[in-house]
Amino acid sequence: MRYSNLHNHSTFSDGKFSAEENVLAAIEKNMLSIGFSDHSYTDFDPNTYCMKKGVLPDYIAEINRLKEKYKDQIEIYLGMELDGYSVLEDRTPFDYILGCCHYVRKDGMQFSVDHDKNWQIRDVAAYFDGDYIAYARMYYDGYVESVRRDKPDVLGHFDLPTKFSLVDENDPVYRKMATEALIACLEVTPVIEMNTGAISRGYRKTPYPAEYLFDEIKKHHGQITLGADSHHIDNLIYYFDESVELLRANGFQNIVQLTHGRFEEFGIV
Ligand SMILES: [Zn+2]
Ligand SMILES: [Zn+2]
Structure with a gap:
């Protein structure tokens, strides 16, 4: 299958390669x-x-320049990974918005969820009494709120607080909370990415979202698209074949990919 990857970073934020190097x-x-x-x-x-x-403005101009320059070779889309705690005033230049949350907000402070394992340990100890469930609850509350407000086109790295394996994903209380948040988000945005970025960077062995959420995605008519969360050109479609295999093994019939300006279904069976 020819793949699309909508979760991709260039030197306009924290990627290692220029936008044009990514296109090439x-x-x-x-x-x-x-x-x-x-x-x-x-x-x-x-x-x-x-x-x-x-x-x-430079980012928008450069991606639009590349769209035109390479239009006979590849479809290029202008997106944004919109954090739930940042503001995008004008969405009109963008082909899609990837909705993500990188923070837990409490008492007017933002705690990074995914930047550093030791930060997570420190913050949960200092501000959540060591309670990872309370921490995760605040994350999901923020995620759902931002999705309802921003109505992104794609739900990004949904269960990010589990990145460092400190939140116990097997805890039924945690699972219920994540499941309810997922259902609330899918009502707004049916497309959710299967994000392989934490695998390429060595944090996890499996993509987001976790496997126990797959049935809920199917039941609530969610559609999966693949996202590499790539920061390096070697990782543009990292773990995509394996992800398709994982989806197939879990009974998914297709994924969706952005092509011709819309999400189209691609059969995987
Ligand atoms: Zn992110
Ligand atoms: Zn990202």
């Missing part, structure tokens, strides 16, 4: 389409990973 690599891999989802600017955390203030 995608053409080399004979990809169906590539979307750029550089991180939205977050005013309370401007220095770790997000797009710098004022860079947005």
